Amino acid sequence: MKIIDLFNETYASLTVNKVRTGLTMLGIVIGISSVIAMVSIGQGAQAQIQTSIEGLGSNLLSILPGVVQPGRGIVSSGRGAAQTLKNEDVDLLRSIEGLAAISPESSRRFQIVAPNGNNTNTTVTGGQTSYGLVHNLIVANGSFISDADDRSISRKAVLGATVAADLFLDTDPVGQAIRVNNVTFTVIGVLQAKGAAGFSGPDDMVIVPLSTMQKILAGIDYLSTITVSVADKDQINDVRDQMISLLLVRHRVAEPDFSVISQADVLGTLSSIITTFTLFLASIAGISLLVGGIGIMNMMLTTVTERTREIGLRKAIGAQKRDITAQFLTESVMLTFVGGVAGIALGWLIATLVSQFAGIATSVSFSAVMLAFGVSATIGIVFGYYPARRAAGLNPIEALRYE
Amino acid sequence: MISCENITKVYTNGDVETVVLKSVSFQVKAGEFVAIMGPSGSGKSTLMHILGALDSPTGGTYLLDGKDVSKLTDDQLAEIRRTKIGFVFQSFNLLSRSSVLRNVMLPLVYAGVPHDRREALAASALTAAGMPKDRWHHLSNQLSGGQMQRVAIARSMVNNPSIVLADEPTGNLDSKTGEIVLGTFQKLNQQGGHTIILITHEPYVAEHADRIIQIQDGEIVHDKANSKRRQVNLSV
Numbered sequence: 001m002k003i004i005d006l007f008n009e010t011y012a013s014l015t016v017n018k019v020r021t022g023l024t025m026l027g028i029v030i031g032i033s034s035v036i037a038m039v040s041i042g043q044g045a046q047a048q049i050q051t052s053i054e055g056l057g058s059n060l061l062s063i064l065p066g067v068v069q070p071g072r073g074i075v076s077s078g079r080g081a082a083q084t085l086k087n088e089d090v091d092l093l094r095s096i097e098g099l100a101a102i103s104p105e106s107s108r109r110f111q112i113v114a115p116n117g118n119n120t121n122t123t124v125t126g127g128q129t130s131y132g133l134v135h136n137l138i139v140a141n142g143s144f145i146s147d148a149d150d151r152s153i154s155r156k157a158v159l160g161a162t163v164a165a166d167l168f169l170d171t172d173p174v175g176q177a178i179r180v181n182n183v184t185f186t187v188i189g190v191l192q193a194k195g196a197a198g199f200s201g202p203d204d205m206v207i208v209p210l211s212t213m214q215k216i217l218a219g220i221d222y223l224s225t226i227t228v229s230v231a232d233k234d235q236i237n238d239v240r241d242q243m244i245s246l247l248l249v250r251h252r253v254a255e256p257d258f259s260v261i262s263q264a265d266v267l268g269t270l271s272s273i274i275t276t277f278t279l280f281l282a283s284i285a286g287i288s289l290l291v292g293g294i295g296i297m298n299m300m301l302t303t304v305t306e307r308t309r310e311i312g313l314r315k316a317i318g319a320q321k322r323d324i325t326a327q328f329l330t331e332s333v334m335l336t337f338v339g340g341v342a343g344i345a346l347g348w349l350i351a352t353l354v355s356q357f358a359g360i361a362t363s364v365s366f367s368a369v370m371l372a373f374g375v376s377a378t379i380g381i382v383f384g385y386y387p388a389r390r391a392a393g394l395n396p397i398e399a400l401r402y403e
Numbered sequence: 404m405i406s407c408e409n410i411t412k413v414y415t416n417g418d419v420e421t422v423v424l425k426s427v428s429f430q431v432k433a434g435e436f437v438a439i440m441g442p443s444g445s446g447k448s449t450l451m452h453i454l455g456a457l458d459s460p461t462g463g464t465y466l467l468d469g470k471d472v473s474k475l476t477d478d479q480l481a482e483i484r485r486t487k488i489g490f491v492f493q494s495f496n497l498l499s500r501s502s503v504l505r506n507v508m509l510p511l512v513y514a515g516v517p518h519d520r521r522e523a524l525a526a527s528a529l530t531a532a533g534m535p536k537d538r539w540h541h542l543s544n545q546l547s548g549g550q551m552q553r554v555a556i557a558r559s560m561v562n563n564p565s566i567v568l569a570d571e572p573t574g575n576l577d578s579k580t581g582e583i584v585l586g587t588f589q590k591l592n593q594q595g596g597h598t599i600i601l602i603t604h605e606p607y608v609a610e611h612a613d614r615i616i617q618i619q620d621g622e623i624v625h626d627k628a629n630s631k632r633r634q635v636n637l638s639v
Contacts, residue, residue, distance in 0.1 A: 001512060001513060001515075002512075002515065004518075005512045009512070012500075012501060012505075016500050309494075309496060310496075310498060312496070313492075313496040313498075314509075314513070315457075315481065315484075316455070316457060316484060316490050316496075317484065317485065317489075317490065317509060317510040317513060317558070318481050318482065318484045318485020318486070318510060318513045318514065319481060319485075319513050320477075320478045320481040320482070321477065321478060321481075322478075323513060396457050397452055397457050397458060400492065400496065
């Protein structure tokens with residue numbers, strides 16, 4: 001039997017009962033499309049988080065005062081409460097080989113008022129010139145904090161994009177005065193918008209010189225964070241170990257009274273959460289795919305029973321076992337193939353609609369499509385094989401007599 | 404053409420052995436129109452299955468065109484059926500939702516006949532079986548019983564087999580259309596030179612053949628030429 005004849009026969013028998021064929025196929029369509037949609041939503045979320053975290057700066061290590069308690073994560077790090085990080089620590093760490101930049105930081109929330117009466121409550125961070133380098137900040141308008149500003153404890157401020165828009169609407173903030181905690185600052189620059197990244201982003205933030213922050217606004221001598229960027233990705237662990245041992249000696253403690261968190265840690269944690277979530281969604285979708293496959297098997301078994309006389313006739317006029325097997329196997333593979341293609345299209349459409357209307361990033365990857373395709377073809381073969389063998393094994397005499 | 408020597412068939416069901424055919428021997432020459440007649444349970448259906456290469460005999464030899472068919476595998480038997488045997492069944496066994504033409508072309512699909520030759524072969528078989536041309540594209544379940552059987556006859560001959568086996572071909576038809584079907588067989592035998600073996604339990608139907616083999620309890624009891632053959636004149 002030639003391939004073209006096989007397809008002709010398959011087409012003819014699948015179109016005999018269009019409703020049944022359609023419903024059986026629908027099982028596969030739903031299964032495949034939900035796998036595609038779920039995986040693409042998961043992968044999209046992962047890619048989005050990765051981009052925004054990498055956008056905060058590359059190869060970063062953050063030193064936080066206090067100890068991150070096991071199992072409580074980075075949120076309750078005691079940040080701000082502990083006072084163990086000092087300015088002198090920064091000078092000590094500067095000597096470590098492999099450091100690209102080091103940025104001592106001190107943050108607090110303050111009420112900020114613009115001359116036009118607009119006000120906002122946001123994070124004010126004291127930083128040095130290195131803050132901009134470490135965090136990949138780009139000044140859209142004006143200039144950033146300079147070393148001279150920090151030395152002279154000057155009252156200058158750089159606004160994040162959101163803060164600038166909140167306070168000054170459409171007017172240019174550069175050169176204007178703002179009041180932070182009743183101290184007047186001059187705006188010298190506005191940052192380019194970066195997009196939200198986790199819980200706090202550089203868009204909703206005001207940056208002032210570190211010395212001004214510590215001496216005028218907060219009246220403290222400790223830091224809330226030291227952020228370090230490492231020149232080479234391979235040196236991150238090296239640098240981390242050196243920092244820990246230097247700080248242990250400096251602080252004269254046996255156990256660290258600080259925590260070092262790398263960007264990779266944060267990324268890894270978030271990625272593993274999303275991967276688990278994606279797997280969970282995909283396995284639910286996979287169950288529907290399995291149910292679809294059983295639907296195929298059910299239909300094929302019914303078909304074999306219904307067409308027993310036809311099988312008998314085909315054998316009587318000279319069809320061999322493999323002809324019958326091929327015919328029924330082609331029917332089930334065709335069902336899953338067409339269902340699979342439709343499912344991929346539908347899944348892709350769902351993913352597109354989700355990112356369009358729900359604002360969730362999705363990415364339909366080639367590997368997900370190939371996986372879905374492979375799975376549907378395999379389902380066709382696996383669930384079609386048994387009915388096909390059963391048809392091929394029928395005795396022609398009994399099959400022809402079958403009522 | 405066909406040569407059966409001491410064909411036996413025994414069915415074993417557990418410890419019980421049922422002898423269906425005991426030592427059946429006969430020959431059929433090319434171009435003969437033979438009726439195998441016997442009451443139900445006589446073993447004539449089993450004999451037809453063996454002659455049609457659907458089943459193998461327990462003992463004896465069955466030569467078809469000089470080739471021993473009695474000890475072949477399933478797939479080899481399928482090969483024999485595909486090239487040498489045409490079947491006509493009591494219940495027609497057409498693919499109901501396919502056109503007349505497609506039904507007749509079905510054996511050619513398995514025989515690997517090229518596409519462009521199939522329609523011509525089917526057309527000549529349908530014409531020979533007396534099927535009006537305006538019905539060739541009808542679905543087979545839209546036809547009358549007599550027409551269905553003529554489509555089945557066309558299908559059995561489309562591959563130009565050595566023998567056509569007809570198993571109670573008139574069993575589901577009224578006497579008038581049954582007569583037309585028998586006439587079709589006579590015409591194909593007399594004009595087309597086809598070898599036809601007709602299996603029936605009705606003496607009246609058997610009398611349309613040139614030779615009648617009567618079988619009873621698994622044995623041939625009569626085998627002689629039919630002196631008072633009933634000829635059907637199809638043009639009437």
